[in-house]
Amino acid sequence: MNPSISAKLAQLSDRLIEVNQLLCTEEATRDMDSFRKLNRERAELEPVVELYQSWQACGADIATAQQMADEDAEMREFAEAEIIEAQNKIAELETELQKQLLPKDPNDERGVFLEVRAGTGGDEASLFAGDLFRMYARYAEQKRWQVEVISESPGEMGGYKEIIARIAGQGAYSVLKFESGAHRVQRVPVTEAQGRVHTSACTVAIMPEVDEVDDVVLNPADLRIDTFRASGAGGQHINKTDSAVRITHLPTGVVVECQDGRSQHQNKAQAMRVLCARIKDAQVRAQNANTAAARKSLVGSGDRSERIRTYNFPQGRVTDHRINLTLYKMDAIMDGDISELTSALMTEHQAEQLAAMAEDSI
Numbered sequence: 001m002n003p004s005i006s007a008k009l010a011q012l013s014d015r016l017i018e019v020n021q022l023l024c025t026e027e028a029t030r031d032m033d034s035f036r037k038l039n040r041e042r043a044e045l046e047p048v049v050e051l052y053q054s055w056q057a058c059g060a061d062i063a064t065a066q067q068m069a070d071e072d073a074e075m076r077e078f079a080e081a082e083i084i085e086a087q088n089k090i091a092e093l094e095t096e097l098q099k100q101l102l103p104k105d106p107n108d109e110r111g112v113f114l115e116v117r118a119g120t121g122g123d124e125a126s127l128f129a130g131d132l133f134r135m136y137a138r139y140a141e142q143k144r145w146q147v148e149v150i151s152e153s154p155g156e157m158g159g160y161k162e163i164i165a166r167i168a169g170q171g172a173y174s175v176l177k178f179e180s181g182a183h184r185v186q187r188v189p190v191t192e193a194q195g196r197v198h199t200s201a202c203t204v205a206i207m208p209e210v211d212e213v214d215d216v217v218l219n220p221a222d223l224r225i226d227t228f229r230a231s232g233a234g235g236q237h238i239n240k241t242d243s244a245v246r247i248t249h250l251p252t253g254v255v256v257e258c259q260d261g262r263s264q265h266q267n268k269a270q271a272m273r274v275l276c277a278r279i280k281d282a283q284v285r286a287q288n289a290n291t292a293a294a295r296k297s298l299v300g301s302g303d304r305s306e307r308i309r310t311y312n313f314p315q316g317r318v319t320d321h322r323i324n325l326t327l328y329k330m331d332a333i334m335d336g337d338i339s340e341l342t343s344a345l346m347t348e349h350q351a352e353q354l355a356a357m358a359e360d361s362i
Contacts, residue, residue, distance in 0.1 A: 055094065
């Protein structure tokens, strides 16, 4: 193992001991914020340190077996087999440790805001937007994440022109962040009388939740807040009062509407959360622009205009163009079974990070 990596792992091991000691102090139990931070740090450190301890144990086993082979001819064959087994295990542990030491996205453990918008294709694009939202909602249900619709604009034939939802669940962003981009569908629309295959598209945006609105500094003078009467179903109250809220961030032109809540106060709070998430997302993208240009990730930049996936219904296949993965399980995927796709994207992202780490160490 690289000496610098070994030294870093030793430091992490010492830090875990320190964190465990701090958690036992009266000061930590009195300060709940500090207590929660220490607990989160311990949860991050424990799996890395456990792997490091296993790696150290394998090294000790090799030394013991080597001594046995040198001193006892009768046990040499057995000892050599033990050495080979331990060496193989060490190689596996070192690969896993490298993955654990990869730079972590600070947003990975957050929930997300999911935005699905119909693109080219008219009514068919709106219908596909509805299919995509259902796919993500079913996947979230399987993961026991909570889905809360923030805003929706129904299509004339069904589906959505646009729908925004909050998905609350630990680690939701780490799994779904690679879904941002343009999703293309090829199928015969229900409105097509002659059975011809049409191509339509939708855009998906995945943005991490901010802890608090205060995480993003907004000048009140930069905001225009309009109220209006909500449209569509919702009961007497939602349709007879100006409860819907539209917030415009004047410097960037970002506009957020929310009308699904029962009160203007509730809608304003929800709209502010989505606005902050969008602005923070834009800031992060701007900060990462130079890095992305120098070393573009194999899983794509996540740019919303980038075509990332094609859903070909006549052939029953789904193709992710970033990693050249094609699956012939259309029905299962549209019913929320996207784990194979998300896992492959995460694995490819880790491989790219490992390659970058190897380049940097040369």
